[in-house]
Amino acid sequence: MNQQLPNTRGITLHQMEVFEAVARHGSYTKAAEELYLTQPTVSIQVKQLAKTIGLPLFETVSKKLYLTRAGEALLTTCRQVLGQLSTLDEALVAFQGLEQGIVKVATVETGKTALVQQLKPFMDRYPGLELSMHIGDHHQLLERLQNNEDDIYFFSLPPALNGIEVLPCIDVPLHIVAHQQHPLAGQAVVTPQQLTQESWILNEPGSASRQMLEDFFTAQAIEVRRRLEMSSSEAIKASIRAGLGIAVLPASELSRTDLETDLAILPIAEFSLRKQWHLVYLKGKCLSPGAAVFLDYVRNGFSAKI
16 A cells, blocks of 8 residues: 655645744744734644644643654755745845845854954944844753754854864953952952952853963862852842852853952952854855845954953
């Protein structure tokens, strides 16, 4: 008995868009909100798509929506097709002599300020381009990279993955920061050994700042008290202000107001660490014209140091 082949040529672009949104959100309701459709309409589109293919695309376990193996395969293809169409749209605009489109950029939370500080000349030069910026932690960006959700990613500690291009682009000094009323803030020089008595507010595991700080502790043969762990620079600064400890922060995250009001950079002996940001994108990715322009700008226009 011959098995009927799936009728993939009957799939519509609209069904692809709806299916991709449901898969990304893991929710029919959220997909409907994003696409400005009703929830029943979204559900019907997915059911018709599954009927066309002849295989279930989702399964519900404990009220959570999961992709089947067929759904996973279809999602990969949908993202490729929709991505290529988006690239085509921007290429056609570029052929008309217009520099327009959306560049999707993702950065870890502690890198947003360093990145934003570099963007104004680019935005002034290309007023037709729009930047859509996603901000998340290291693990969220890694997942987005693996799912090919954005054009370009900014990591302080680039992932050890095959199939990616890595370009060093921004160099930022790191400082150990305390409240201005902290006893160490009034000293001319603070020795590494004095840091062992302090409570530390650390960045999330996987961040370059934390790794560099841990390496510094190891090189100085010291152990410190780890008090809090946070992924947000603003939360770290708030914790310092609350007297919960000291922390390491990139210079780009310390404003003049911070240092004039209640935060202080500690003068640590033998501490001269610099954090380098890296632009990361998928090797072989067909960049949209806007993303290609942004990549060239990063290569040639970003300031080497902050």
